[in-house]
């Protein structure tokens with residue numbers, strides 16, 4: 001079919017800067033230095049400027065960034081860690097991997113994010129940490145969460161994988177917690193050409209600890225202070241990320257413009273629930289996620305008309321086989337389960353045209369006008 005609209009197309013981001021990226025790759029190739037060198041150092045300092053923290057530590061991927069952030073902020077076995085019931089599985093995997101207990105909390109069904117109000121009843125004397133996930137690109141209402149734990153020893157570790165550049169009360173996501181994690185998986189708002197991630201923090205002690213842990217627990221070659229990991233960011237990926245970071249602000253604007261066209265053209269479709277942005281928060285639209293009636297049929301109709309959509313995510317963490325030991329049956333988290341059954345992510349990427357977005361909206365409108373079957 002002509003005029004297919006893919007779910008994600010990298011060309012709008014990558015084509016205009018291809019020669020710049022290739023030059024950066026060639027520079028690493030010619031330098032003959034591939035692990036923990038100047039490229040990683042440079043990207044770390046550039047990302048710190050972008051992300052509003054004193055320190056950035058480049059690591060292997062987002063899951064490892066979450067794990068290192070939790071370890072460095074002192075989360076240990078049997079500690080309780082509060083996490084959204086509708087997050088991507090990686091947030092929960094990170095908690096399990098350090099032996100802590102994930103305590104799932106339902107999101108607001110319109111913003112898709114957890115709030116101080118939804119968190120409060122789940123705080124116990126074992127709560128060590130809250131992990132706000134700025135899902136789909138929208139910042140959680142962070143000030144209220146900070147206020148909630150004021151005067152306690154509970155810490156915040158943000159999962160900022162989907163929302164680089166989002167703000168709440170003019171403060172950028174990834175700068176609120178004691179240690180925070182982000183991912184540069186290719187499809188994220190800032191993506192490498194492979195796996196990559198980072199921990200961001202204002203604490204020198206935590207930055208040092210993460211630097212040590214990512215490199216075998218070693219500060220000095222062949223001397224190991226603690227039992228660490230190999231969770232390093234490659235020079236090649238760092239060099240690519242440095243190039244792409246310069247364009248991230250303009251890509252975020254492009255995402256927000258695309259989202260505003262969707263919001264305008266879908267406003268009158270009663271069968272569609274649109275994403276809501278909370279007061280004082282911004283949305284970078286990593287994903288444009290709507291809730292729909294008769295999803296499977298709509299998805300099929302769109303696909304038959306050349307429009308690719310996705311579901312983020314079809315199975316909430318507590319219903320995954322890996323977490324069957326938690327004994328959380330169907331019905332335990334109705335909001336997350338409901339979302340999993342009704343959410344649909346529409347095509348959105350820098351470079352998508354307004355006529356492409358209008359085509360998607362027209363198809364959705366037509367589907368429901370014709371009875372939604």
Ligand SMILES: *Cc1c(COP(=O)(O)O)cnc(C)c1O
Pocket residue numbers: 061062063064087088090091133159161162182183184185195196197
């Ligand atoms: C992508 C993602 C991660 C994991 O990042 P990887 O780099 O794929 O390991 C963690 N949390 C959220 C919310 C994500 O979207």
